[in-house]
Amino acid sequence: MTTRRIRRTTGAAATAAALALAAACSAPTGGPDAGAGGGTAESVVIGVPSEPDTLSPLLGYGKDGNSKIFDGLLARDADLELEPALAKALPEIGDDGRTYTYTLRSGVTFSDGEPLTAEDVVHTYETVLDDKTNNTAKSELDAVEKVRADGDDKVVFTLKYPYAAFAARTVLPIVPEHITAGQDPNTGAFNTEPVGTGPYVLTGWSKGEKLTFKANPDYWGGAPKVKKLTMAVIADDDVRATRLRSGDLDGATLPPNLAATFKNDDGLRTHQATSYDFRAVTLPTANEVTGDTAIRRALDLAVDREAMVDKILDGAGRPAYGPLPLDDPWYTKDIERPQDLDKARSILDEAGWRTGRDGAEGIRAKDGVRAGFTLFYPSGDKVRQDHALAYASDARKAGIDVKVEGATWEVIEPRMGKDAVLAGFGSTGDPDFGLYTLLHSSLAGDGFNNMARYDNPAVDEALDTGRRSQDPEDRKAAYDDLQRELAENPGYTFLTHIDHLYVLADRWDGLTTQVEPHEHGFASGPWWNAENWQPKK
Numbered sequence: 001m002t003t004r005r006i007r008r009t010t011g012a013a014a015t016a017a018a019l020a021l022a023a024a025c026s027a028p029t030g031g032p033d034a035g036a037g038g039g040t041a042e043s044v045v046i047g048v049p050s051e052p053d054t055l056s057p058l059l060g061y062g063k064d065g066n067s068k069i070f071d072g073l074l075a076r077d078a079d080l081e082l083e084p085a086l087a088k089a090l091p092e093i094g095d096d097g098r099t100y101t102y103t104l105r106s107g108v109t110f111s112d113g114e115p116l117t118a119e120d121v122v123h124t125y126e127t128v129l130d131d132k133t134n135n136t137a138k139s140e141l142d143a144v145e146k147v148r149a150d151g152d153d154k155v156v157f158t159l160k161y162p163y164a165a166f167a168a169r170t171v172l173p174i175v176p177e178h179i180t181a182g183q184d185p186n187t188g189a190f191n192t193e194p195v196g197t198g199p200y201v202l203t204g205w206s207k208g209e210k211l212t213f214k215a216n217p218d219y220w221g222g223a224p225k226v227k228k229l230t231m232a233v234i235a236d237d238d239v240r241a242t243r244l245r246s247g248d249l250d251g252a253t254l255p256p257n258l259a260a261t262f263k264n265d266d267g268l269r270t271h272q273a274t275s276y277d278f279r280a281v282t283l284p285t286a287n288e289v290t291g292d293t294a295i296r297r298a299l300d301l302a303v304d305r306e307a308m309v310d311k312i313l314d315g316a317g318r319p320a321y322g323p324l325p326l327d328d329p330w331y332t333k334d335i336e337r338p339q340d341l342d343k344a345r346s347i348l349d350e351a352g353w354r355t356g357r358d359g360a361e362g363i364r365a366k367d368g369v370r371a372g373f374t375l376f377y378p379s380g381d382k383v384r385q386d387h388a389l390a391y392a393s394d395a396r397k398a399g400i401d402v403k404v405e406g407a408t409w410e411v412i413e414p415r416m417g418k419d420a421v422l423a424g425f426g427s428t429g430d431p432d433f434g435l436y437t438l439l440h441s442s443l444a445g446d447g448f449n450n451m452a453r454y455d456n457p458a459v460d461e462a463l464d465t466g467r468r469s470q471d472p473e474d475r476k477a478a479y480d481d482l483q484r485e486l487a488e489n490p491g492y493t494f495l496t497h498i499d500h501l502y503v504l505a506d507r508w509d510g511l512t513t514q515v516e517p518h519e520h521g522f523a524s525g526p527w528w529n530a531e532n533w534q535p536k537k
Helices: 118-129 237-245 256-262 293-302 305-312 341-350 382-397 409-415 431-439 457-468 472-488 526-532
Strands: 003-005 043-048 074-076 082-084 092-094 099-103 144-149 154-159 200-206 210-215 228-233 251-254 268-273 278-282 317-319 372-378 401-407 420-425 492-498 500-505
Touching: 043 237, 043 526, 118 144, 118 154, 237 251, 237 256, 237 382, 251 256, 256 268, 256 500, 278 382, 293 341, 293 382, 293 492, 305 317, 305 382, 305 492, 372 382, 372 409, 382 401, 382 420, 382 492, 401 409, 431 457, 431 472, 457 472
Parallel strands: 043 228, 043 251, 372 401, 372 420
Antiparallel strands: 003 092, 074 082, 092 099, 099 154, 144 154, 200 210, 210 228, 251 500, 268 500, 278 420, 278 492, 317 492
16 A cells, blocks of 8 residues: 655636525624624624524535635645645555544634534534535535544544545534434534634624624634624625615625725725636536527627626726636636627527517527517625626527516526526635536536536546546547537636626735635635734834
8 A cells, every 4th residue: 555645736616516605685784793893803794695504514604715714734835835724744545545533632622612523523524524514515525435533633534535635624613413413414413503613703693684603712723803793684785885884894805896886995905806706507418499509609699708707897807718717727728609699690590589470579489489588686786797798698699588677596596407607616726626516417406516407428427537637638638528518518608707796995914815716705805814813104
């Protein structure tokens, strides 16, 4: 049996991931907890557009890192390189990539004072993988055959097959067995009353309004200087900007057009983070219009991605020709597709979607079916609304009628199987992390996984090869094949990769941004390392 230590590697990057954040509607109420920090560097109030459904890692919270309440065995630094967290070193890898051994850091306790042990790690992973646990991301740990404790301070993972990206999966937060073992992971109190080893402790959660945290004085990484952290849940972009301008917030996640209005404000600083976060239109195969490959190909060619970046994102982003961004090392360089309305129209003509006798008002029809469908976007999200309207305008030029509607996720979710959605996805770490859940047919309709119900055997084969191969060249070839296949048979219309913009009071040192996933604002942002901030002198 061969044994080696894993190299420190920068996360290469993928896309798709979990769209499971539901949009909240109301702003925080007044009072000392909801208002601004008032100039103190020890208290921070951040405006974010959404909140998690749960704070339990057993159901998926914090699975990609950056939870303030929990830690994983490993974490990512500012450059997305893996570094030890609850483990005191990167894992030892043996049996030709089938075993990963972690040694735990000594002296770590949960916020209730109980010590961290290897059994807590085993319990966390076994519960996530249990079929009775409603964790829609458990397919991300498909490679795990078993996990066992070797004494109090060692954990050994045995994999079914070598999985090159496994170490990056161990940023999954660890929960205390002494609390969660006695609860139903799907309904237990831990979902809203979490206990972890992280730098902050949850002190209150008013659903739809705010979450408040206090610094953990016994944090193994050192007590944070920011003593109180409040996440004010404000779904509407304009309201978030207004509250920031009024001084009610210390910082906020904002779309480009609103972030630009703070450019000359004294005492505020804009932070820009590149991301794997893309906007795309799901094209459900069960819809009689979007299920036609010719319609999907035509839409892919009809959209003006460059115009969306310039006009909607004010340049803060890049065109998306697939789920991986242009500068990602796994991106396939020959798939760029400029807007080509003539070719889009030709594809539709050849497929029998024609204007004239069967069509009306320039909208195409085929066998009595009108080339039209509904496109939903989450209400209050101006960036998605603008993408949806631009998409509809471009589609009409090709003879396809797209009706744009804003709605809550409660309205949208039951209709995702047949209606298109202006969706957002994107994961950092490895191409497997986002692409598998976005595209593999085995996950079609599994919550927000594979929302388009995309089913393409060639793509499935590429995904399986990319997941199971240890050879970087084989993996690259598989993901190249996948991206080319998506260009020929798209299940989504990929539009843009967006940069994330944050406006924050300039009162601290140590603020940085990472390359970010789709999920941002609550976990990602300049506050990803708030525990390391220092008040400015």
